[in-house]
Amino acid sequence: xxxxxxxxxxxxxxxxxxxxxxxxxxxxxxxxxxxxxxxxxxxxxxxxxxxxxxxxxxxxxxxxxxxxxxxxxxxxxxxxxxxxxxxxxxxxxxxxxxxxxxxxxxxxxxxxxxxxxxxxxxxxxxxxxxxxxxxxxxxxxxxxxxxxxxxxxxxxxxxxxxxxxxxxxxxxxxxxxxxxxxxxxxxxxxxxxxxxxxxxxxxxxxxxxxxxxxxxxxxxxxxxxxxxxxxxxxxxxxxxxxxxxxxxxxxxxxxxxxxxxxxxxxxxxxxxxxxxxxxxxxxxxxxxxxxxxxxxxxxxxxxxxxxxxxxxxxxxxxxxxxxxxxxxxxxxxxxxxxxxxxxxxxxxxxxxxxxxxxxxxxxxxxxxxxxxxxxxxxxxxxxxxxxxxxxxxxxxxxxxxxxxxxxxxxxxxxxxxxxxxxxxxxxxxxxxxxxxxxxxxxxxxxxxxxxxxxxxxxxxxxxxxxxxxxxxxxxxxxxxxxxxxxxxxxxxxxxxxxxxxxxxxxxxxxxxxxxxxxxxxxxxxxxxxxxxxxxxxxxxxxxxxxxxx
Amino acid sequence: xxxxxxxxxxxxxxxxxxxxxxxxxxxxxxxxxxxxxxxxxxxxxxxxxxxxxxxxxxxxxxxxxxxxxxxxxxxxxxxxxxxxxxxxxxxxxxxxxxxxx
Numbered sequence: 001x002x003x004x005x006x007x008x009x010x011x012x013x014x015x016x017x018x019x020x021x022x023x024x025x026x027x028x029x030x031x032x033x034x035x036x037x038x039x040x041x042x043x044x045x046x047x048x049x050x051x052x053x054x055x056x057x058x059x060x061x062x063x064x065x066x067x068x069x070x071x072x073x074x075x076x077x078x079x080x081x082x083x084x085x086x087x088x089x090x091x092x093x094x095x096x097x098x099x100x101x102x103x104x105x106x107x108x109x110x111x112x113x114x115x116x117x118x119x120x121x122x123x124x125x126x127x128x129x130x131x132x133x134x135x136x137x138x139x140x141x142x143x144x145x146x147x148x149x150x151x152x153x154x155x156x157x158x159x160x161x162x163x164x165x166x167x168x169x170x171x172x173x174x175x176x177x178x179x180x181x182x183x184x185x186x187x188x189x190x191x192x193x194x195x196x197x198x199x200x201x202x203x204x205x206x207x208x209x210x211x212x213x214x215x216x217x218x219x220x221x222x223x224x225x226x227x228x229x230x231x232x233x234x235x236x237x238x239x240x241x242x243x244x245x246x247x248x249x250x251x252x253x254x255x256x257x258x259x260x261x262x263x264x265x266x267x268x269x270x271x272x273x274x275x276x277x278x279x280x281x282x283x284x285x286x287x288x289x290x291x292x293x294x295x296x297x298x299x300x301x302x303x304x305x306x307x308x309x310x311x312x313x314x315x316x317x318x319x320x321x322x323x324x325x326x327x328x329x330x331x332x333x334x335x336x337x338x339x340x341x342x343x344x345x346x347x348x349x350x351x352x353x354x355x356x357x358x359x360x361x362x363x364x365x366x367x368x369x370x371x372x373x374x375x376x377x378x379x380x381x382x383x384x385x386x387x388x389x390x391x392x393x394x395x396x397x398x399x400x401x402x403x404x405x406x407x408x409x410x411x412x413x414x415x416x417x418x419x420x421x422x423x424x425x426x427x428x429x430x431x432x433x434x435x436x437x438x439x440x441x442x443x444x445x446x447x448x449x450x451x452x453x454x455x456x457x458x459x460x461x462x463x464x465x466x467x468x469x470x471x472x473x474x475x476x477x478x479x480x481x482x483x484x485x486x487x488x489x490x491x492x493x494x495x496x497x498x499x500x501x502x503x504x505x506x507x508x509x510x511x512x513x514x515x516x517x518x519x520x521x522x523x524x525x526x527x528x529x530x531x532x533x534x535x536x537x538x539x540x541x542x543x544x545x546x547x548x549x
Numbered sequence: 550x551x552x553x554x555x556x557x558x559x560x561x562x563x564x565x566x567x568x569x570x571x572x573x574x575x576x577x578x579x580x581x582x583x584x585x586x587x588x589x590x591x592x593x594x595x596x597x598x599x600x601x602x603x604x605x606x607x608x609x610x611x612x613x614x615x616x617x618x619x620x621x622x623x624x625x626x627x628x629x630x631x632x633x634x635x636x637x638x639x640x641x642x643x644x645x646x647x648x649x650x
Binding site: 187188189191223224225226228256258260261288302303304305306413416428429430431433434437438441456462463466469521522524525528529 | 555556557558559562564566570572573576577580592594596598599601602603604605606608609610613628629630631632633634637640641650
């Protein structure tokens with residue numbers, strides 16, 4: 001219901017107008033002068049003001065000016081009630097912000113028509129104002145969200161700034177968020193991994209897939225996985241996550257810590273180039289596979305490319321943004337120009353390339369994200385890692401295995417897993433495995449099963465040996481192997497005693513233990529890895545000390 | 550513990566990757582992995598990136614492989630060894646027989 005304020009110092013006019021409007025269903029408030037009117041407007045949600053011109057205290061002209069000034073947010077129509085009919089007065093009314101006039105004496109039809117017309121305008125203005133507020137709210141909300149997302153994106157691209165000697169890159173997103181993704185990480189053994197990806201489209205919708213993909217990438221590099229395994233994992237992730245029309249063209253590269261070899265999985269990006277310092281192309285690496293996120297788990301293609309590199313070599317990667325950059329005549333930049341630019345300068349930088357690209361585009365609006373990466377094939381050292389502190393708790397661990405357990409369990413693997421969980425020992429688990437595996441298998445093969453290593457010397461003897469072992473193990477009825485372990489944190493040592501129920505074996509292989517033979521290496525390995533190895537006289541017990549420091 | 554093999558796109562490189570434990574349990578599958586090597590293969594890579602453990606039986610298997618295929622390929626590479634495994638290979642003088650990277 002529209003709410004009309006009638007401002008008139010004459011009671012007759014007020015009553016007349018209010019009666020007429022009440023009949024039409026309007027809600028009415030009244031004021032005797034301008035000052036009163038402003039007070040009412042403060043308190044009541046007035047939609048239309050009927051304003052007399054000549055009033056004591058504050059006249060209509062001044063009142064109109066104030067109303068328009070204080071209530072400017074939504075259109076608040078002011079209709080002057082006037083008996084004045086000179087031109088100058090009309091003009092004055094309009095000047096101070098009046099929207100219309102009603103003459104005294106009042107004519108019903110005209111009054112209703114005018115009120116209705118202004119009501120409609122007021123309604124529209126109200127709606128527009130609500131929408132404007134909503135728009136402002138959403139705008140602020142979006143800005144805030146963008147800030148948060150930008151923050152998250154920046155954090156998810158944690159390593160980009162490292163490896164300055166190895167990597168030169170330039171990422172120019174077409175909008176605030178980059179649909180291109182460039183990830184860098186180093187594996188524990190020192191290999192350097194890069195992933196350049198290009199999601200369908202650009203902007204936030206395209207960029208969003210970069211977050212989960214980057215997590216998978218970093219996790220798998222930390223485990224030192226192969227590029228095709230990383231590609232496969234990200235493929236499944238994106239296949240399940242992205243809508244059907246979205247995918248990510250990508251190249252994943254692994255440079256060995258020696259800097260001498262590269263393996264690459266290439267899915268859907270433009271050709272990559274192996275170039276020398278002068279920019280001459282030594283090898284063109286064409287995309288081999290479909291982009292990530294298209295094929296399901298079973299269709300995924302694992303094939304990678306391997307090639308050798310050296311310190312003079314560089315790998316140039318780019319998304320299609322560069323070759324598809326067009327100038328004012330709609331001519332594409334193209335591969336030829338890209339190759340020319342690579343050759344235009346010794347050790348060209350990404351900045352040089354982008355300068356060239358911008359010159360070519362000559363002010364044409366950037367249509368897509370542009371990303372260029374130059375990887376210098378230099379050796380790199382593994383990242384130094386803080387060593388886990390050694391546990392200070394001394395302990396003994398003892399296992400006695402009977403024939404059934406010998407057949408059915410993998411005690412070495414299980415024991416290594418148990419020991420690996422002790423503070424500081426995990427870093428030594430490969431050596432601990434080797435010691436236990438050699439000693440246990442000697443005890444089992446030669447002590448308990450009585451196998452002869454010389455079998456391995458025959459043609460195909462190696463395989464025969466393990467066949468015989470399997471048979472002997474299957475028919476084993478009565479046997480015992482005891483494994484005793486002791487951890488001494490004071491001396492940082494591990495002691496192992498492995499004892500078997502067999503008749504003992506010759507722990508000192510004869511001259512045949514040269515490294516060309518398929519056996520005998522185990523015993524000498526033990527002696528190299530362990531601090532001390534001693535056998536008892538009968539050869540059915542070995543004692544080893546391993547230093548953790 | 551498992552073994553996977555992969556041929557490179559151009560068919561010149563065969564990669565055998567061993568996950569977890571490299572020991573005599575893999576005797577059969579390891580031999581099978583290089584049994585039918587294709588004519589185009591010039592390089593075999595034993596990728597130990599995911600190998601946590603190995604013992605002397607693995608060394609024996611590697612030597613066996615070398616004997617079988619060294620006349621057919623030009624390079625046999627053992628790659629991505631973790632430091633402790635690399636040391637085992639060095640102690641056994643495998644760096645003289647294989648390309649270790």
